[in-house]
Amino acid sequence: MHEAIRLSGTERLIFDLLREGESFGLELVARSQGALKRGTVYVTLARMEDKGYLTSRTEALPHGAIGLPRRLYQSTAYGVSVLKIWTRAERALTRLRTQEA
Amino acid sequence: MRPGNALHRMIRLTCSTEHVERVLGPALADLQYEWATSKNRWELLWGYLAVWRSWGACLLDEATSPESRSFGATVLGRFALTVAGLAAIEFVLMHSSFALRRQLLLLNLPLPTVLGRVVAAAMYDTATLRYGVPIAIGPALFYATRRTGRVAPAVYVPLLIFAIFGTVTTSGWIAPALVRREATRQHERFVAWAAHAPSSSVQGWYVPPLEFSSFQPAKSWPELLHSAAEPPRHEFPLMPQYVAPGEQIRPAADRREVVERILLVVVAVSAAMAGATLGRLTSNDSKQAAL
Numbered sequence: 001m002h003e004a005i006r007l008s009g010t011e012r013l014i015f016d017l018l019r020e021g022e023s024f025g026l027e028l029v030a031r032s033q034g035a036l037k038r039g040t041v042y043v044t045l046a047r048m049e050d051k052g053y054l055t056s057r058t059e060a061l062p063h064g065a066i067g068l069p070r071r072l073y074q075s076t077a078y079g080v081s082v083l084k085i086w087t088r089a090e091r092a093l094t095r096l097r098t099q100e101a
Numbered sequence: 102m103r104p105g106n107a108l109h110r111m112i113r114l115t116c117s118t119e120h121v122e123r124v125l126g127p128a129l130a131d132l133q134y135e136w137a138t139s140k141n142r143w144e145l146l147w148g149y150l151a152v153w154r155s156w157g158a159c160l161l162d163e164a165t166s167p168e169s170r171s172f173g174a175t176v177l178g179r180f181a182l183t184v185a186g187l188a189a190i191e192f193v194l195m196h197s198s199f200a201l202r203r204q205l206l207l208l209n210l211p212l213p214t215v216l217g218r219v220v221a222a223a224m225y226d227t228a229t230l231r232y233g234v235p236i237a238i239g240p241a242l243f244y245a246t247r248r249t250g251r252v253a254p255a256v257y258v259p260l261l262i263f264a265i266f267g268t269v270t271t272s273g274w275i276a277p278a279l280v281r282r283e284a285t286r287q288h289e290r291f292v293a294w295a296a297h298a299p300s301s302s303v304q305g306w307y308v309p310p311l312e313f314s315s316f317q318p319a320k321s322w323p324e325l326l327h328s329a330a331e332p333p334r335h336e337f338p339l340m341p342q343y344v345a346p347g348e349q350i351r352p353a354a355d356r357r358e359v360v361e362r363i364l365l366v367v368v369a370v371s372a373a374m375a376g377a378t379l380g381r382l383t384s385n386d387s388k389q390a391a392l
Contacts, residue, residue: 026131038128038147039154046123056123067103067137068130071123 007086010036010044011053015075015083018054022072045073053079104136104145105129105152112156115254120159128152163255172245172252176260179241187233195228227276227318234271235365238264239372246380261373268369272362273322280319285311315347317358325362329355 013035017028025045029036036044048054055076058069075083112125132148135141163169242260246252288311295306313319320328333348335341 024131024134025127026135038151040158042124042128042155043158045127046120049123067133068105068109068126070130070134071127 005051005082005086007082010040011048012083012086014041014044014048014073015053015079018073018075022074024059024070024072028073048079049073051079052076053082103133105132105149108149108152115258116156116159117163117253117255120163124155124159125152128155160255160258163253164259166253168249169253169256172249172256173260175245175248176238176241177263179244180237183237183240184229184233187237188229191229191233227279230271230276230279231365235264235268235369236372238267238369239376242373242376243380246377247384250384251381257373257377261370264369264373265366268366269322269362272365273325277319277321277324280316281313284313284316284319315351315354317354320355320358322362325355325358328352329359 013032014028017023017031017036023031025041026038028045029038029041045054045056049056053076054073056071056073058071061067061069109126109129112129113121116125128148129152132145132152135148136145238260242257288308292308295308298306314328317325329352331352333344333351335343336345336348337343
């Protein structure tokens with residue numbers, strides 16, 4: 001059985017931040033102005049990757065550099081489509097609720 | 102040396118490769134990059150807090166996965182079986198026949214100290230609770246690890262906590278409560294018998310009230326720690342300099358009991374680690390890898 005497709009507020013925010021292109025986890029936290037927390041962003045990014053919304057690659061370290069390679073995240077075409085459909089559905093539901101009221 | 106390298110090694114020991122590569126590795130890499138560019142100690146501290154939080158989330162995720170839950174259930178089932186087996190052995194050897202138990206004690210065998218203490222503890226129905234619980238986690242982990250093969254290392258964390266918590270609880274609260282109950286029951290029976298003792302006077306024999314201050318196995322953790330820190334008491338107001346012999350040795354005996362209970366926790370952790378290591382070495386996964 002397929003898992004229901006869901007898009008949380010944090011995931012939508014990450015999509016918004018990734019609209020400009022590839023980004024590191026720490027950059028996303030800095031650009032979110034406090035909306036994303038450092039302690040949870042990496043778990044959320046990994047889950048989004050599991051769902052197929054994002055793709056990631058490790059940064060190529062310059063020759064002789066020490067330390068761990070950083071990871072760059074990017075939205076997938078599927079992720080962008082899910083975001084579009086989700087936003088459209090949300091708008092439609094809001095319109096329906098307004099009409100019912 | 103860059104910050105976070107030691108933490109990275111610890112993380113690799115406790116979490117699965119997938120979590121290390123996809124969650125904790127990126128968090129540590131960003132921490133190292135931030136430190137290299139800003140050298141700000143506060144930023145570094147926030148970075149560490151973020152990594153620890155992510156680490157906690159990964160440990161929780163791995164420890165509560167369906168495979169881990171199944172592994173944990175197998176361990177707990179085997180643990181309960183082992184404790185039940187040890188309790189049965191204790192009952193057969195020590196409680197089925199009062200004569201056998203008395204003979205064992207009267208034999209005055211030159212038993213090693215630990216075995217002597219086990220026999221003494223068995224007198225009060227506590228040998229399994231005191232010594233069996235910390236040991237039983239070893240065979241339980243051995244069986245489960247041997248059967249399951251590789252499991253996420255995080256699953257061992259709650260099991261180790263269970264072993265420590267179980268040992269502290271059984272040796273520090275449940276066993277002393279049982280010892281007290283049994284001693285009180287025996288004392289009450291003796292008092293009832295002494296009141297009508299055949300050779301007694303009209304008043305019956307005087308039986309002093311039950312006193313647990315010099316009886317370390319009957320003390321719970323708070324009582325034991327409080328008593329170990331208390332200097333010997335002067336119990337006789339008319340002889341202010343006199344300290345009863347039992348009272349003179351009480352603080353040292355209390356401290357020995359504290360050390361012994363801490364050693365039981367060490368035994369539990371060692372048994373768990375030995376069981377898991379042996380189980381992993383003899384598991385089918387290991388054998389196939391060796392081939």
